[in-house]
Amino acid sequence: MLSFLYARQSGLDDPVRLRRAESTRRVLSLELNHNRDVDRIHGNGINTLDIEVIDGRYMLSGGSDGVIVIYDLENNSKKPQYTCKAICTVGRSSRHVHKFSVETVQWYPHDTGMFVSSSFDKTMKVWDTETLKPAEEFQFDGNVYCHHMSPVARKHSLVAVGTKDPKVQLCDLKSGSRIHILQGHRGEILSVRWSPRYDHILATASTDSRVHIWDVRRASGSLFTLDQHNGDKSKTSSEAVNTAHNGRVNGLCFTADGLHLLTTGTDDRMRLWNSATGENTLVNYGKVVNESRKGLKFTVSRGCSPEFVFVPCGSSVAVYGLHSGELITMLRGHYNNVDCCEFHPDYQELYSGGKDCNILAWVPVLRQPDIEDEETNSKRVKQSETFF
Amino acid sequence: MASMHIVLEDTHAVWCSADIRSSLQYLVTLFSRKLFNDSLPPVVLKHQLYSLHNDKTSVDKQVVRSDCNKCSTWDSVQSHFIIITLMHSEALVFSFPRQNELRETGELLMFQLGFDSEAFALVFAEDYRAKVLQGEAGRGTLGTVEKFLTKLIPSCSDLSFNKEKMLKEFLFTDSEITQLVKSGVLTVRDAGSWWLSIPNSGKFIKYFIKGRKAVLGMVKKSKYGEILQTELEGRRTTSQVKFQMKYHIHDIIGAELVECIQTTSGTLLRYVDGNVN
Numbered sequence: 077m078l079s080f081l082y083a084r085q086s087g088l089d090d091p092v093r094l095r096r097a098e099s100t101r102r103v104l105s106l107e108l109n110h111n112r113d114v115d116r117i118h119g120n121g122i123n124t125l126d127i128e129v130i131d132g133r134y135m136l137s138g139g140s141d142g143v144i145v146i147y148d149l150e151n152n153s154k155k156p157q158y159t160c161k162a163i164c165t166v167g168r169s170s171r172h173v174h175k176f177s178v179e180t181v182q183w184y185p186h187d188t189g190m191f192v193s194s195s196f197d198k199t200m201k202v203w204d205t206e207t208l209k210p211a212e213e214f215q216f217d218g219n220v221y222c223h224h225m226s227p228v229a230r231k232h233s234l235v236a237v238g239t240k241d242p243k244v245q246l247c248d249l250k251s252g253s254r255i256h257i258l259q260g261h262r263g264e265i266l267s268v269r270w271s272p273r274y275d276h277i278l279a280t281a282s283t284d285s286r287v288h289i290w291d292v293r294r295a296s297g298s299l300f301t302l303d304q305h306n307g308d309k310s311k312t313s314s315e316a317v318n319t320a321h322n323g324r325v326n327g328l329c330f331t332a333d334g335l336h337l338l339t340t341g342t343d344d345r346m347r348l349w350n351s352a353t354g355e356n357t358l359v360n361y362g363k364v365v366n367e368s369r370k371g372l373k374f375t376v377s378r379g380c381s382p383e384f385v386f387v388p389c390g391s392s393v394a395v396y397g398l399h400s401g402e403l404i405t406m407l408r409g410h411y412n413n414v415d416c417c418e419f420h421p422d423y424q425e426l427y428s429g430g431k432d433c434n435i436l437a438w439v440p441v442l443r444q445p446d447i448e449d450e451e452t453n454s455k456r457v458k459q460s461e462t463f464f
Numbered sequence: 465m466a467s468m469h470i471v472l473e474d475t476h477a478v479w480c481s482a483d484i485r486s487s488l489q490y491l492v493t494l495f496s497r498k499l500f501n502d503s504l505p506p507v508v509l510k511h512q513l514y515s516l517h518n519d520k521t522s523v524d525k526q527v528v529r530s531d532c533n534k535c536s537t538w539d540s541v542q543s544h545f546i547i548i549t550l551m552h553s554e555a556l557v558f559s560f561p562r563q564n565e566l567r568e569t570g571e572l573l574m575f576q577l578g579f580d581s582e583a584f585a586l587v588f589a590e591d592y593r594a595k596v597l598q599g600e601a602g603r604g605t606l607g608t609v610e611k612f613l614t615k616l617i618p619s620c621s622d623l624s625f626n627k628e629k630m631l632k633e634f635l636f637t638d639s640e641i642t643q644l645v646k647s648g649v650l651t652v653r654d655a656g657s658w659w660l661s662i663p664n665s666g667k668f669i670k671y672f673i674k675g676r677k678a679v680l681g682m683v684k685k686s687k688y689g690e691i692l693q694t695e696l697e698g699r700r701t702t703s704q705v706k707f708q709m710k711y712h713i714h715d716i717i718g719a720e721l722v723e724c725i726q727t728t729s730g731t732l733l734r735y736v737d738g739n740v741n
Contacts, residue, residue, distance in 0.1 A: 308622075309624075309626075322581055322582075343582075358521070358524055358525070359521050360520035360521045360523075360524050361520075362514070362520055362720060363720035400519070400521065401519070401520055401521045402518070402519065
């Protein structure tokens with residue numbers, strides 16, 4: 077650490093190097109901390125978490141009981157012991173609450189005045205955070221599994237919605253229209269994700285084992301489909317040609333720079349793809365246990381080198397090295413299945429929620445003071461005493 | 465600076481390559497030849513290598529062929545040369561083979577066995593050739609099979625072939641293809657396409673699956689569903705288990721059907737719930 081600081085000070089190293097090295101060290105030391113807690117509001121499992129991008133202060137959570145809660149993650153109490161309080165809730169008593177389980181929540185990418193939630197009651201609601209009333213409601217024909225708004229889009233405010241219908245629907249928040257449809261899948265859409273690099277690239281994953289990459293400006297079909305064998309048709313049986321997984325594809329996550337895409341499937345595999353060409357990088361993560369019948373929400377770290385993937389695996393969260401495929405550690409602490417996890421890039425903390433109605437905060441371990449420091453401190457105190 | 469990186473990467477690559485080969489040779493010794501009356505070449509499964517090496521990705525890279533043109537990662541294309549600078553500003557330049565050596569030079573053949581889409585069998589090419597020709601000796605199909613093997617082994621590393629390829633690239637006729645299927649070198653996959661296969665491998669697959677189930681059953685029935693690896697190796701095998709215990713243990717560890725936990729008394733194997741087997 078001191079060598080990094082000295083190198084930065086003297087100009088030998090880029091300032092980014094110190095930050096990256098420290099972030100990586102912190103992520104490698106994630107563990108449960110008895111000083112950090114999150115308020116327990118949900119009465120049923122937690123399906124989704126989202127931390128807002130602007131300040132990283134507020135976190136949304138959606139539960140299986142249809143309840144949506146907003147937490148304040150910042151510690152203003154000047155004490156190390158801190159519980160992240162729930163500031164406001166859309167509870168069962170509210171008139172506008174979702175009737176069935178909330179599957180996805182997402183803050184509006186540009187400010188916290190608005191958030192969007194979608195649920196198994198076949199609706200997607202756009203909420204005003206101030207009044208906690210829906211400003212807009214979109215009705216669908218089937219259960220809504222997931223939705224996503226592009227985090228970088230300035231020119232459009234399209235929300236991509238994945239439902240039981242094989243057609244991916246794009247809802248426009250500016251006009252309220254839903255005429256844009258992307259056709260190509262043959263099964264339910266379990267996950268949709270916009271690219272964090274380009275505002276017109278969208279990835280969708282479905283139960284037909286395929287992942288399509290779309291350019292929403294194009295009138296014709298998808299740009300390409302991800303093929304796990306990279307076009308080598310000889311490797312597999314003829315039905316499984318051109319599929320991303322040998323089972324349902326239920327999780328999608330772009331890396332922070334948007335250059336790679338991770339997919340998870342019910343064949344217990346996780347694959348890393350080059351998002352520009354659709355090539356399978358063939359990184360082998362081993363068996364990533366996946367029994368989820370709906371979408372799986374996992375996340376990638378940001379600002380570290382090498383990057384890490386946090387995947388919910390049963391009742392623990394597995395941490396893998398992104399490009400090496402190595403299992404770094406399993407974070408155990410939940411009492412039941414973990415459904416979602418979210419990484420806080422500024423503090424390198426991980427929040428995970430699951431069926432046991434708990435949201436656990438995984439905090440990097442603070443560096444212990446060296447024994448030398450304690451001795452010199454006590455010596456200095458003694459010296460100053462004798463001086464007086 | 466860049467060349468230093470390449471040096472480290474490549475020496476590591478050469479080590480790995482040698483390691484994989486020696487691991488394969490070790491696993492080959494665990495295969496029971498006598499069981500099949502010496503008619504089968506020694507078969508090793510790709511995931512058995514995962515139990516011997518930690519890095520699955522590098523094992524895959526050395527066994528699975530990757531097409532040079534499509535590759536975008538720098539380390540499998542560019543790290544071709546090692547530049548070793550000596551004391552008096554001399555430099556030795558060595559050219560080392562790429563990491564995907566084993567399958568591309570035709571030393572190793574990979575087969576899709578059929579009972580699991582992820583289970584691939586590996587056989588050394590010389591062993592395969594010797595056994596197939598031994599099995600074909602005295603039969604009318606010998607000539608066609610020999611022709612197929614000479615075409616196949618040096619260059620091709622596909623797992624299956626479709627009709628076009630057989631007719632145009634390899635210049636086989638329909639009757640010759642039928643002869644190849646009869647001899648067991650090709651197995652039907654679909655209308656007009658065939659898997660590459662090992663003749664007489666049906667018995668192997670049957671014994672293998674039975675043995676795997678029996679060994680997993682042993683782990684499951686142990687107290688708490690876990691057993692020390694050394695203890696499992698020492699157990700008496702039932703009549704269901706035809707292969708050596710170690711062969712099956714490498715298989716179940718590599719396929720992640722059991723969880724490996726390091727303890728002070730050695731490696732503990734714990735049965736993983738949710739296995740279809």
